[in-house]
Amino acid sequence: MTDGTASRRIGMPAPGPDRDTEFLKDVLDGLGQAVKALPAKHFYDQRGSRLFDRICELEEYYPTRTETAILARYAGDIAGKAGRGVTLLELGSGSSVKVRLLLDVLDEPAAYIPVDISGAHLEASAARLAADYPEISVKPIHADYTRPFPLAVKGGAERTLAFFPGSTIGNFSPEEARAFLARLGRQLGGGGRLLIGVDLKKDIGRLEAAYNDAAGVTAAFNLNLLERINRELDGTFDLAAFAHRAFYDRDLGRIEMHLESLKPQTVLVAGAPFRFQAGETIHTEVSHKYTVEEFRDLAADAGWRADETWTDGDHLFSVHLLTFRAPPVRLRRGSDA
Numbered sequence: 001m002t003d004g005t006a007s008r009r010i011g012m013p014a015p016g017p018d019r020d021t022e023f024l025k026d027v028l029d030g031l032g033q034a035v036k037a038l039p040a041k042h043f044y045d046q047r048g049s050r051l052f053d054r055i056c057e058l059e060e061y062y063p064t065r066t067e068t069a070i071l072a073r074y075a076g077d078i079a080g081k082a083g084r085g086v087t088l089l090e091l092g093s094g095s096s097v098k099v100r101l102l103l104d105v106l107d108e109p110a111a112y113i114p115v116d117i118s119g120a121h122l123e124a125s126a127a128r129l130a131a132d133y134p135e136i137s138v139k140p141i142h143a144d145y146t147r148p149f150p151l152a153v154k155g156g157a158e159r160t161l162a163f164f165p166g167s168t169i170g171n172f173s174p175e176e177a178r179a180f181l182a183r184l185g186r187q188l189g190g191g192g193r194l195l196i197g198v199d200l201k202k203d204i205g206r207l208e209a210a211y212n213d214a215a216g217v218t219a220a221f222n223l224n225l226l227e228r229i230n231r232e233l234d235g236t237f238d239l240a241a242f243a244h245r246a247f248y249d250r251d252l253g254r255i256e257m258h259l260e261s262l263k264p265q266t267v268l269v270a271g272a273p274f275r276f277q278a279g280e281t282i283h284t285e286v287s288h289k290y291t292v293e294e295f296r297d298l299a300a301d302a303g304w305r306a307d308e309t310w311t312d313g314d315h316l317f318s319v320h321l322l323t324f325r326a327p328p329v330r331l332r333r334g335s336d337a
């Protein structure tokens with residue numbers, strides 16, 4: 001049941017009459033920098049969420065089917081370790097598809113709390129899930145998980161299992177990921193658990209193909225950010241004058257996505273002009289890749305003990321079950337956002 005409660009919009013300033021003020025501020029700030037960049041979280045309006053679902057079905061996009069296969073294979077082990085009556089908290093729940101593999105086998109879960117920034121998509125996904133699992137209390141929270149949001153969990157930290165699939169952790173820099181995991185651990189408390197999907201380092205051809213699909217769905221997802229600016233912030237982006245670019249930076253261990261201006265041009269956003277040179281890009285996303293050891297070290301620095309790691313036979317993707325140990329947490333000064 002959704003308990004008849006509409007999801008709450010938490011951690012974000014109230015929008016103006018027509019505009020999401022945080023989106024406007026981020027766009028004006030991001031396009032005003034010498035190296036233009038926009039936060040990836042703004043990809044996810046309703047259309048962006050739907051395009052992401054289509055990416056998940058692409059032949060080239062191995063992460064979704066690989067993570068799903070790992071979860072399907074080891075769901076029984078995970079449920080055994082999670083124990084009885086856990087509250088399942090999913091961060092960036094999207095369409096709440098993978099979580100069904102866990103809900104099918106968990107021993108009398110107390111509740112499912114999906115958290116997502118994409119409000120309408122979250123509502124629709126939570127309603128579908130609640131209809132399919134009438135015995136489970138479903139309590140969606142519309143929030144930006146990079147900011148504090150109130151979380152009431154019955155049974156304490158030991159009875160809480162956070163779930164962060166999709167390698168969404170890769171959208172943070174390693175420093176941001178460490179700070180995010182430390183904060184999540186403090187929010188859950190010592191003994192809280194996290195089941196997290198992390199994409200692994202692999203050959204560049206395979207990585208770059210996953211972000212440059214032949215059908216152009218990832219390009220449409222990337223360009224939707226400009227369409228969203230046009231729709232919501234009175235933007236004047238000519239979509240035909242920008243091109244999707246995605247490549248792997250081996251030194252930084254990450255995929256970068258950009259939108260490249262194909263000609264010199266000036267674009268208006270909410271009346272403010274932004275000048276683009278031909279070939280200049282807007283950096284829209286990073287997707288960091290880790291080895292199993294690199295990720296376990298990062299999680300340990302944030303206070304999490306690795307209980308178990310599962311991978312597929314081709315070593316494409318990893319799923320880690322972690323437990324928060326609480327202090328001491330070794331964070332670099334200034335990295336705890």
Ligand SMILES: C[S@@+](CC[C@H](N)C(=O)[O-])C[C@H]1O[C@@H](n2cnc3c(N)ncnc32)[C@H](O)[C@@H]1O
Pocket residue numbers: 040041044049052056064091092093094095098115116117118143144145146165166167168
């Ligand atoms: C890469 S998708 C993963 C979706 C799904 N969990 C999966 O594994 O297929 C990232 C999800 O996180 C959500 N998201 C991204 N940034 C967010 C933020 N700062 N706060 C809350 N949700 C966010 C997006 O709306 C999207 O549903």
